[in-house]
Amino acid sequence: MKILVCISNVPDTTSKINFTDGDTKFDTNGVQFVINPNDEFGLTRAMWFKEKQGATVHIATVGEATVEPTMRKALAIGADEGIRINAVPTDGFFVAQQLAEVVKNGGYDLVIAGRESIDYNGGMVPGIMATLLDMNFVNTCISLEVDGDTATAMREIDGGKEKISTSLPLVIGGQKGLVEETDLRIPNMRGIMMARQKKLNVVEPIDATKATTDLKFDKPAPKGTVKLASSVDELVTMLKDEAKVI
Amino acid sequence: MAVLVYTESENGKFKKNAFEVASYASEVAKQLSTTVTAVAVNAGDNESLGTYGISKVLNVSDDKLKPFNAKAFANLIAEAAQKEEAQVIIVSSSADTKFLAPILAAKLSAGYVPNVVAAPESTDPFTVKRTAFSNKGFAHTQITTENKVIGVSNNAFGVVENPTSAAVESFAPSLEDADFTVKSVEVDKVVGKATIADADIVVSAGRGLKGPENWTMIEELADVLGAATACSKPVSDLGWRPHGEHVGQTGKPVASNLYIAIGISGAIQHLAGVSSSKTKVVINTDPEAPFFKAADYGIVGDAFEVVPQLIEKLKEIKAQNA
Numbered sequence: 001m002k003i004l005v006c007i008s009n010v011p012d013t014t015s016k017i018n019f020t021d022g023d024t025k026f027d028t029n030g031v032q033f034v035i036n037p038n039d040e041f042g043l044t045r046a047m048w049f050k051e052k053q054g055a056t057v058h059i060a061t062v063g064e065a066t067v068e069p070t071m072r073k074a075l076a077i078g079a080d081e082g083i084r085i086n087a088v089p090t091d092g093f094f095v096a097q098q099l100a101e102v103v104k105n106g107g108y109d110l111v112i113a114g115r116e117s118i119d120y121n122g123g124m125v126p127g128i129m130a131t132l133l134d135m136n137f138v139n140t141c142i143s144l145e146v147d148g149d150t151a152t153a154m155r156e157i158d159g160g161k162e163k164i165s166t167s168l169p170l171v172i173g174g175q176k177g178l179v180e181e182t183d184l185r186i187p188n189m190r191g192i193m194m195a196r197q198k199k200l201n202v203v204e205p206i207d208a209t210k211a212t213t214d215l216k217f218d219k220p221a222p223k224g225t226v227k228l229a230s231s232v233d234e235l236v237t238m239l240k241d242e243a244k245v246i
Numbered sequence: 247m248a249v250l251v252y253t254e255s256e257n258g259k260f261k262k263n264a265f266e267v268a269s270y271a272s273e274v275a276k277q278l279s280t281t282v283t284a285v286a287v288n289a290g291d292n293e294s295l296g297t298y299g300i301s302k303v304l305n306v307s308d309d310k311l312k313p314f315n316a317k318a319f320a321n322l323i324a325e326a327a328q329k330e331e332a333q334v335i336i337v338s339s340s341a342d343t344k345f346l347a348p349i350l351a352a353k354l355s356a357g358y359v360p361n362v363v364a365a366p367e368s369t370d371p372f373t374v375k376r377t378a379f380s381n382k383g384f385a386h387t388q389i390t391t392e393n394k395v396i397g398v399s400n401n402a403f404g405v406v407e408n409p410t411s412a413a414v415e416s417f418a419p420s421l422e423d424a425d426f427t428v429k430s431v432e433v434d435k436v437v438g439k440a441t442i443a444d445a446d447i448v449v450s451a452g453r454g455l456k457g458p459e460n461w462t463m464i465e466e467l468a469d470v471l472g473a474a475t476a477c478s479k480p481v482s483d484l485g486w487r488p489h490g491e492h493v494g495q496t497g498k499p500v501a502s503n504l505y506i507a508i509g510i511s512g513a514i515q516h517l518a519g520v521s522s523s524k525t526k527v528v529i530n531t532d533p534e535a536p537f538f539k540a541a542d543y544g545i546v547g548d549a550f551e552v553v554p555q556l557i558e559k560l561k562e563i564k565a566q567n568a
Contacts, residue, residue, distance in 0.1 A: 013495050013515045017382040026379075037496045093357060093391075096348075118380050118495055124358050127348025131320075136428050139316070139345040142489065152431075156490055158341045158443040160435030162313075166428040176496055177489045211357030214385045215373065220521060226528070226541045232555040235527070235545050236563070243542065245447070245504040245525045246471065246560065 001055040001146065001168075003046045004106060006099055006113035006125065007074050008036035008089075009067040013118060019217045026119070026217070035070055038114025042174040044184055045144060046112055047078045053146070055110075056080055060102045062089040068200065075195035076187030082200040092120070093211035096128035101206050103133055108169065110151075115140050115173035120214075123173070130171035138164050142177030248283040249275040250332035251300070252323050254340060255289035262405075262444050263338040263398075264289075265298050269406040270398045271336040272299025273365045278334070285326045285417070287311050287319065296412030298405065304329075304417035311421075313430045314342050320349035322419035327354060327393070329417075334372075335395045340443055347397055356393035363402040363522070380495040381521040399522065400444060401501045442491065445474035447504040448523070450493055452478035454509020454530065454549055458486035463553045464508065470560045476500065478510045494519035509549045512537025529553070 011017070011031045018027040035043065049055040059074045060083040061067050071082045083106075085098045103111055111130075116123035130137035136151075138144075142161065143154040146168065153164045153172065187195070229235035239246045251271035253264035264286075271282045283302040284295050288311055292303040304326050311318060323346070327335055335350065337343045339361065351358035361377045363384070371388050374396060378385040442448055449468040455461065461475075468475045475491060482492035493500050495515035505523035509530060510516060517540050520526060528537045528544040529552050538544050545552055 011379075013380075017379045019383070093351070096352070120378055120385070121361060121380060122358075123344055123360055124348040124351060127316075127345070128352040128358075131349045131352035137316070137349065138428060140341055155345075156341060157433070157435065159439065159441035159490075160433065161490065162430055162434070163432040164428060165431050176492070181483050209355065209391070211351075211355075211389065211391045212359060213388045213390060214378075215388055216386050217378065217383050218386075219383050220381075223540055224542075226538050226544045228538075229543065229545045232545065232552055232559055235543065236556070236559045238543050239504070239525075239527065240563070243504075243525045246563070 001049060001053060001110060002106070002108045003049060003055050003057045003110045003112060004103055004108040005039065005043045005046050005057060005059045005074070005079065006111065007039050007043070007059050007061045007071060008114065008117040009033050009061060009063050009070040010036045010117050010119045013037065017219065023216045023218060033070055035074055036114050036117045038116060038118070038175045040184055041176055041178040042112035042114060042172070043074055043077060043079065045174065045178040047185070048179070049146065050078065058083060058106065060085065060099055062087055062095045062098050064088060071200060072195050073187055075198045075200070076191040077185050078191065081198060084200060084202045085205050086202050087205035090214070091210045091212050092122035092124040093128060094208050096125045097132065097208035098205050099125065100129045100132040103129065110146065110168060111135070111171040112174055113171065115175045126171050126173035133171070135169045135171050136166045137171045138166065139173040141172040141174045144172060144178060248281050248302070248330045248332050249278065249334045249336065250323070250327050250330055251282055251284050251336040252343065253284045253286050253289070253295060254338055254343060255286060258288060258290045260289055260291070260294065261340070263340060263400060265405045266403055267336050267338045267398050268295055268298035268300050269408070270365070270403045272406070272408050274334055274336065274369070275299070277366060277369045283330045283332065285323055287322070292414045293412050296410050297407055299408035299410055300412045301410050303412050303414045305414050306417050306419060308421070310426070313433060315426055315428065315430070316342070316345040317349055317428060318421055318425040320346040320353060321425055322421065323350055324353040325419045326417060333393050337395065337397050339397050339400050343397065347395055351395045354393040354395070355391060356395045357389035357391040358395040358397065359387050359389060360397035361399045362396050363399045365403065377522065380518040381499060382518050399501055401503060402522070440472060440474040442474045442476050442493070442498050442500060445502055447471045447473035447506070448476050448500050448502045449473045449506045449508070450476035450478070450510060451481065451508040452510030453480050461487065463557065467553055467557050470557055470564065478516055479513070507537055507541070508553060510537055511535045512540060
């Protein structure tokens with residue numbers, strides 16, 4: 001089985017979010033970039049397929065050279081090879097088209113992407129990619145088993161979960177649950193050294209449609225001071241008469 | 247050229263978000279000086295959509311569409327859009343809709359903007375405000391394609407009555423076997439309980455509860471309020487509660503009217519997940535807990551003392567109003 005894991009390079013979850021250039025760009029100053037958490041669960045599940053079922057695992061990222069440290073980390077975790085599409089990922093439709101091209105040229109059986117990146121939260125790349133490639137697609141995937149050409153997945157739905165049966169080739173939008181958080185891997189020294197030798201191919205983007213443009217950004221208005229109640233009675237009165245929420 | 251809206255239903259009844267997206271679509275149609283057509287699948291009482299400004303309902307009745315199938319639903323909505331010559335399609339932010347929307351966008355070569363929190367800022371060019379950076383910011387996004395798919399964030403726009411008369415028309419989309427290669431085998435869903443996605447009130451608890459055995463009082467409080475239950479990340483990591491209840495940046499976002507956080511200190515990732523909630527209430531023993539800085543109301547106290555009192559008080563109010 002040949003697996004492609006799509007990796008997004010995102011600000012660490014603890015990052016403070018600021019904007020620059022007249023609030024038209026995300027301010028990367030002092031921000032540490034990491035593998036998108038939803039992708040990391042997918043990468044770890046891919047490692048399981050590699051170790052238990054003999055799969056080959058490639059990673060792909062749309063980004064400029066600055067994303068390579070994040071890609072090297074994914075290679076250090078155990079991916080075999082990397083593909084960097086040399087473009088700025090400003091739009092989900094554009095990114096999906098670039099990744100679809102990689103899938104088409106690479107002949108992958110299974111494509112694992114995170115259900116969304118934690119920066120722009122588009123949540124569209126895996127679904128658009130699957131549709132462009134006419135591959136089966138399961139979103140918000142929380143478990144995945146593959147037996148030959150048959151795949152059994154669990155997806156999270158509102159208020160529960162749904163068991164899905166489908167076949168390869170398959171694209172999934174994965175998330176926490178694909179593996180437990182405790183099973184996520186921290187690259188060891190051997191992995192880091194080996195990652196330096198692994199192939200990281202750089203390809204130029206194809207001509208693709210850009211569907212959206214983020215014109216500007218802003219932050220939520222600052223919060224007022226919390227009103228503290230001295231008793232449960234007072235709290236209930238505040239919620240009932242002032243906030244009118246109960 | 248109408249605006250098209252997909253109005254979601256469950257067991258033959260429209261979901262609450264159906265009326266919210268209908269209201270939103272009605273506002274978009276007003277800005278574009280056109281009408282709204284809704285697509286409803288296996289739903290009853292289609293005329294009720296008229297209350298929210300829908301003038302036409304394309305009613306699909308097909309057992310093959312029970313249960314939900316993302317590709318088939320996306321294809322039928324795309325077909326409806328072509329039939330109505332609709333270039334703007336409005337959908338919700340439910341798990342099912344977020345599954346189908348990218349497929350729909352790809353089918354129509356449409357720009358898709360999810361998590362939209364307000365009526366369009368402009369329709370020419372088409373610009374909307376959406377959440378980004380896991381609710382730590384907003385983006386003002388312009389859609390540059392002819393077709394557009396807008397995903398409305400839960401509870402962001404609200405339900406707005408705008409009575410009109412909804413004409414119901416049968417619609418039989420041309421579905422193919424290839425639409426059903428992803429098959430639902432089994433659905434495991436809590437029935438009759440509010441879900442985090444569409445609950446007005448969410449009661450959430452953290453490690454301050456000390457163990458899963460103490461969730462009985464959280465569930466009782468949620469029952470009294472008609473709320474959904476949720477939890478912090480450490481609680482789901484410890485296996486005290488299912489992953490589906492984990493609220494935060496790598497879990498679920500919450501956009502309820504009232505979010506009650508009990509024994510949750512308020513890590514930055516958790517606060518990002520709840521920042522779209524309108525009123526936030528914190529119950530915590532530690533007055534320095536970061537959540538107090540993000541909350542509207544709070545009480546410094548032990549959950550094991552405060553929550554039972556709160557349940558009793560709310561029961562009293564409920565009995566008085568019965």
